[in-house]
Amino acid sequence: MAFASRVEDEGPKPWTQYASDHMHSSNALGRWDFNAYDKESWKLGLKGVESRGRNPVVDQGRLFIGDSDKIYCIDVFTGNVLWSFEVSSPVAGSCAIVGDTVIAPMNNRLLGLSTANGEVRWYNGDVGNNISSQTIYKDDHGGKWMYFTTHETTGRAYKYNLNTGRLAWKIETEWPCPGAMGVNSDYGYVGCAAHYKASVLNDGSGGVVDGVEVGTQSFSATMAFDKYCICTMSGGEIIALPRPYSKKDPKILDVGGMTFAPPCSFGDTLIIGDDEGRLVRFNTEGKIIWDKKMPGPVTDGCTVMGDYVLVPVGSKGSDTAGVYIVDGETGEQVKKIPLKSSYVFQPVVAWDRMFVEHGESNNYRNRTLSCFGKPPRTSDQEPKIRVDGGKINAEVGYKGETTRQMTITNEGKIPLELVLLGDSLLFPSKEILGLAPKEKDTVRIAIKAGNRRPGKYNGQMAINYQDPDYGKRTLVMVTASVTVLDKPPEQKDEPPNPPVGLSAKWMVDHVELFWLPPQSGTEPSGYNIFRAGLDGDFPKAPLNKTKVSETFYSDYEVKQGQAYRYRVQTVGKNGLLSDPGNEATVEIPIRLEKVGNLVAKIQGGAVTLTWESEQEVEFLIERNGEMIGSTFDKVFTDPFPPKTKLFYKVFPTKDGKMGPEALAVVDLTPAPEPVPEPPKPPESPQPKKIVIVFTVAKDTATVDGKELSCQGTPYVKGGRTMVPFRFLGESIGAEVSFEKDPATGRVAKVSYALSGKTIVLSVDSRIAVVNGKEITLDAPPEIKDGRTYVPLRFVTDALGGEVSWDAKARQATITYIKQGQL
Numbered sequence: 001m002a003f004a005s006r007v008e009d010e011g012p013k014p015w016t017q018y019a020s021d022h023m024h025s026s027n028a029l030g031r032w033d034f035n036a037y038d039k040e041s042w043k044l045g046l047k048g049v050e051s052r053g054r055n056p057v058v059d060q061g062r063l064f065i066g067d068s069d070k071i072y073c074i075d076v077f078t079g080n081v082l083w084s085f086e087v088s089s090p091v092a093g094s095c096a097i098v099g100d101t102v103i104a105p106m107n108n109r110l111l112g113l114s115t116a117n118g119e120v121r122w123y124n125g126d127v128g129n130n131i132s133s134q135t136i137y138k139d140d141h142g143g144k145w146m147y148f149t150t151h152e153t154t155g156r157a158y159k160y161n162l163n164t165g166r167l168a169w170k171i172e173t174e175w176p177c178p179g180a181m182g183v184n185s186d187y188g189y190v191g192c193a194a195h196y197k198a199s200v201l202n203d204g205s206g207g208v209v210d211g212v213e214v215g216t217q218s219f220s221a222t223m224a225f226d227k228y229c230i231c232t233m234s235g236g237e238i239i240a241l242p243r244p245y246s247k248k249d250p251k252i253l254d255v256g257g258m259t260f261a262p263p264c265s266f267g268d269t270l271i272i273g274d275d276e277g278r279l280v281r282f283n284t285e286g287k288i289i290w291d292k293k294m295p296g297p298v299t300d301g302c303t304v305m306g307d308y309v310l311v312p313v314g315s316k317g318s319d320t321a322g323v324y325i326v327d328g329e330t331g332e333q334v335k336k337i338p339l340k341s342s343y344v345f346q347p348v349v350a351w352d353r354m355f356v357e358h359g360e361s362n363n364y365r366n367r368t369l370s371c372f373g374k375p376p377r378t379s380d381q382e383p384k385i386r387v388d389g390g391k392i393n394a395e396v397g398y399k400g401e402t403t404r405q406m407t408i409t410n411e412g413k414i415p416l417e418l419v420l421l422g423d424s425l426l427f428p429s430k431e432i433l434g435l436a437p438k439e440k441d442t443v444r445i446a447i448k449a450g451n452r453r454p455g456k457y458n459g460q461m462a463i464n465y466q467d468p469d470y471g472k473r474t475l476v477m478v479t480a481s482v483t484v485l486d487k488p489p490e491q492k493d494e495p496p497n498p499p500v501g502l503s504a505k506w507m508v509d510h511v512e513l514f515w516l517p518p519q520s521g522t523e524p525s526g527y528n529i530f531r532a533g534l535d536g537d538f539p540k541a542p543l544n545k546t547k548v549s550e551t552f553y554s555d556y557e558v559k560q561g562q563a564y565r566y567r568v569q570t571v572g573k574n575g576l577l578s579d580p581g582n583e584a585t586v587e588i589p590i591r592l593e594k595v596g597n598l599v600a601k602i603q604g605g606a607v608t609l610t611w612e613s614e615q616e617v618e619f620l621i622e623r624n625g626e627m628i629g630s631t632f633d634k635v636f637t638d639p640f641p642p643k644t645k646l647f648y649k650v651f652p653t654k655d656g657k658m659g660p661e662a663l664a665v666v667d668l669t670p671a672p673e674p675v676p677e678p679p680k681p682p683e684s685p686q687p688k689k690i691v692i693v694f695t696v697a698k699d700t701a702t703v704d705g706k707e708l709s710c711q712g713t714p715y716v717k718g719g720r721t722m723v724p725f726r727f728l729g730e731s732i733g734a735e736v737s738f739e740k741d742p743a744t745g746r747v748a749k750v751s752y753a754l755s756g757k758t759i760v761l762s763v764d765s766r767i768a769v770v771n772g773k774e775i776t777l778d779a780p781p782e783i784k785d786g787r788t789y790v791p792l793r794f795v796t797d798a799l800g801g802e803v804s805w806d807a808k809a810r811q812a813t814i815t816y817i818k819q820g821q822l
Contacts (some may be wrong), residue, residue: 005262012471014059015350017124018094018133019262019301022147022183024223026264028305028349028669032373034325037353038337041375042079045489046070048359048367048696049090056357056369057095057102058475059284060462062115064102064355065369071104071111073118076351077470083118087111093133093180098144098162100423105131105148116460116477117391122165124208128156133180136162141514147183151176157192159206165796166410169206182222182229182262188507191222191229191241196807198222198231200241202508204554206322210242212250215805217719223262223270228284232259234719236274240284252286258719258778261301261346264309271309273298273585279311290331296320301346312344312356319808323347324354334471337372352471374470383465384412385435385475392426392459392480394447396522398487401448406478408443409461410435418463418475424450425459427482440555447482451519454487496522496572498581499551506567511555511586515568519704522572529553530567530580532745547571563587590615592652592659595634600648607638607666611650620658622649643668688818692731694723694792696810709760712787714812720779721805721812722789725750732816734799738788747788750781752799755818759798761790770798 013030020026047068058066068090073082089107090672096103101121104111108129112121128150135147144162149155155177159168162378175195182191189209190201198432199211216235223230228240236255243250257274264271266281273279275297281289299314309328315321322338341358348355353373359366374381389406396402410416417433419441420428429444446463459480467473497518505512517524526547532538543555557563565585570578595611609621611634621629621636623649629636638648646666652659693702694714701710708731712724729736734754741748752759760769766777779791792812796803801816 008800012061012351012459014057014097015055015348016057016059016098017096017136018055018180019264019346020303022137022180022185023265024135024180024262024360026262026301026303026346028303030350031305032349032354034308034335034337034354034372036298037373038335038460039372039375040370041353041373042371044074044079044081044369046357046359046367046369049092051092054092054094054357055346055348055380056355058348058355059097060115061351061470061472062099062474063117063350063355064095064104066093066095066104071095071102071113071118073102073115076353076355076371077473078382078465079371085113093131096134096136096146098136098146100458103134103136105144107131108150110134110146110148112255114458114460114479116479119479121458128152130176130178132178134542135181135183137183137185139185139514140505142516143503143514145183147181149177149179149181149192150306151178151195152212155194155498157190157201157206159190159203161550161552165549171201171206173199179222179262184227184229184231184784187227188509189229189242189513191231191770192789193222193231193233198233198241200229202507202509204510204512208233209508210250210313212239212241213387213807214239215807223265230263230270230284232262232272233399233420234260238263238272238282238286244285252284253280253282253288255280258298264302264304266304266309271302271304271328273302273311275299277313279326279331281328282722292331294320294324299343302386303347303349305349308334310347310349310354312358314341314343321358323354339370342761343367344471353764361376378468380413382412383414383416383467383475384471385409385416385418385463385478386411387463389480390476390478392445392447392478392482393487394449394480395482395483396449397485399449399451399795400486404445404447406438406443406445407435408435409440410437413437416465418465420461420463422461423459425482426461426478428461445478445480447480447620449482449484454484457482457484467718493576494522494574495576496524496570496574496578498578498699499524499527499568499570500581502566502568502582502584504564504584504586506586506588507554509556511558511564511566511588512555513555513566513568513584515581517551518570518578522574522576523568525549525573526571527551527553528569528571529555530569530578532565534563534565534585538565542569558588560588560590590617590654591618592654592657595619595650595652595662598648598650598662598664600666602666602668605641607641607646607648607668609636609638609648609650609664610634611662613652615652617652617654619653620653622645622651622661641666641668643670645669672709688730690814690816692814692816694721694730694812694814696812701731712785712789715784715789718779718808721792722779722782722784723792724810725781725788725790728790728792728795728814729754732799732801732814733818747783750788750790752795753801759795761795763788768794 004462049068071085091104093105101112102115108126111123130151132149137145146160149157155173157171173194177194179193188203190203192199195217197213200209216233231239236254239250240252255274257276259274269283271281277294279292296313296315300312303310309326311324322336325335339358343361345357357369386409418433427446460473461478463476465473499515502515526549530538567580569580597614598611601608648664649661699713710727714723729752734752737751738747739749761781763781766780768775781790793803804813
């Protein structure tokens with residue numbers, strides 16, 4: 001599969017937030033020619049921060065990444081630091097780029113900096129410690145929304161309106177929320193993963209749509225995909241919420257090893273790796289498409305680039321570390337980009353390059369940010385300009401304008417043709433400017449207030465250069481701080497103008513309205529909402545009992561299958577009302593519900609089905625996988641059913657869509673001729689079942705219902721429950737022994753023998769020997785308070801027992817069948 005041709009066609013593309021987009025698809029918009037540019041072109045040393053779920057962000061030829069003491073802005077072409085901003089606490093998550101602002105998650109607040117020069121644009125107050133990477137969603141109506149979580153002993157989830165700077169909603173969770181939230185804009189879902197619980201929230205209100213408690217900590221982020229949010233647990237379990245109709249249990253797959261990142265989406269499937277090197281492609285029903293073994297642990301989320309998947313692989317004392325390019329359809333390895341690190345973070349593909357952070361581990365260690373792409377040129381081939389007057393401070397009268405002047409000098413050795421691109425505040429007198437080496441020219445900048453109200457505004461103007469080798473480059477960002485003054489006094493008898501751009505959208509269980517405030521006239525203090533059916537006039541009284549202060553509104557009082565019209569009216573600060581604004585229409589779909597009380601009765605050789613439903617829809621009837629009829633009634637007769645076991649399913653349907661099934665079973669199989677029963681053999685003795693219950697932080701355990709001292713106190717470390725060595729073995733009847741280190745006199749090895757199985761564990765070692773075969777442990781045995789503790793699940797599984805975990809009670813229950821005993 002040729003790749004270089006697509007690089008040229010695509011052109012530079014950004015990567016503006018964690019996992020690429022608000023759905024956490026990890027799909028790169030751009031391309032990188034890994035065959036032509038497989039060598040490191042530049043690198044940046046970082047001190048490193050303790051983190052999971054982070055990656056650099058890139059736009060306009062600039063890369064942004066946070067460190068333990070600074071936020072960096074880097075030229076992607078040369079690796080030069082354009083500016084840096086010192087911070088007092090580490091930036092542990094990904095930054096996000098929103099327009100001309102880069103947002104960084106600090107320890108307990110969010111910081112917004114100018115992408116041009118790093119000046120502080122805004123920061124919010126204390127919202128809680130350990131802020132996650134933020135998720136940014138831009139809706140179809142110009143709205144910009146920010147989602148993030150925090151975690152301490154409990155957690156919080158937030159949604160902010162970036163247009164107004166106001167909080168949309170906040171929820172408190174019982175467990176910490178360490179991961180970024182994924183947003184499914186089509187269905188109005190927000191995925192939120194907390195320790196021991198994963199939830200899907202309503203995007204409009206923050207209310208819980210569906211959730212499930214899990215028996216392991218959920219360190220990873222969530223990912224929204226199709227109509228589900230896919231949540232990954234640290235123990236490798238993967239669940240789909242809201243629960244699919246076809247599954248009672250939301251868990252769709254268990255990868256087996258530890259996972260700390262969301263899956264990436266490849267077409268209509270998902271791909272995820274674990275710390276044991278397993279890489280799996282599967283669908284939302286949990287069906288595995290392919291299952292591959294990587295040379296080392298998959299240490300972070302994968303990235304999809306067209307037909308390929310970029311897999312970050314670490315090492316455990318070997319040279320396996322690097323970014324592996326894998327064919328997404330087959331899972332076969334295509335190429336390896338080696339890295340000299342034991343831990344590799346998610347690769348980012350943007351601006352025709354790959355950027356990857358890597359280091360010793362995910363803890364506080366030295367790290368490197370590497371770029372793979374076209375290598376930098378010599379300095380005399382680089383464009384260099386100087387801008388005098390490029391930082392503008394200006395005051396402008398109400399609806400007025402003023403001008404400033406700046407001088408641009410070509411200080412390089414190559415001729416330049418520059419393109420000046422301003423925003424809605426700044427208007428250059430020249431849009432194209434040609435400069436020979438050492439030549440300079442003067443440009444006038446018009447600063448226009450337009451219809452802006454009095455207040456402070458930020459403006460930017462990019463000075464771009466179409467580089468023959470690298471494509472479009474932004475050489476300098478001119479910034480402006482503009483104050484609009486002198487608003488004329490409002491006329492008390494002048495009503496406000498109506499709002500503009502009203503739109504209505506169905507969001508699973510409510511209608512969400514969006515609009516923009518009037519751009520001129522009397523300043524609004526709020527809005528009134530009016531609703532009517534398709535026919536008839538609007539009522540005189542608004543829906544809202546008190547005026548709405550935001551520019552959005554959620555209407556939950558609507559009926560399925562109906563269509564509605566909406567209008568919004570401005571309430572001025574002078575108390576006067578505007579005419580209604582534009583009209584928006586929305587149709588509420590019917591949510592097909594499962595029929596109730598489905599009953600099958602046999603009458604004269606026929607089978608009659610009856611059911612209950614409040615919906616006036618058509619019903620399809622299926623028998624043993626074959627569609628046999630339909631009806632608009634709530635009764636159906638199958639006149640000639642075959643004489644066998646019959647599985648009848650009833651589906652509600654409307655407009656080509658089918659709802660969930662209801663099942664009824666009828667067995668018409670003729671009764672066989674009676675056969676004399678053979679004499680019953682004597683019952684064999686049943687094996688004895690032993691049940692042991694450990695409680696974390698409690699020094700007693702129950703063995704077959706009897707409470708005993710467990711000679712220590714169980715605890716959880718690294719997601720694994722540790723229990724006293726001797727008590728566990730003796731409780732299930734195993735032979736236990738230990739060896740001491742002659743030099744120190746401390747216990748060095750412990751062993752179990754039971755029913756032909758043997759386990760040998762070494763203290764502080766992840767290598768165990770089970771029946772003579774070496775196996776790697778998730779957690780090593782250790783000595784605490786003079787007692788030896790072992791990982792409960794590993795020992796129980798190796799000796800043939802079963803373990804279940806109650807997250808709420810923090811109890812582990814072991815069930816062991818002791819063979820050959822009554």
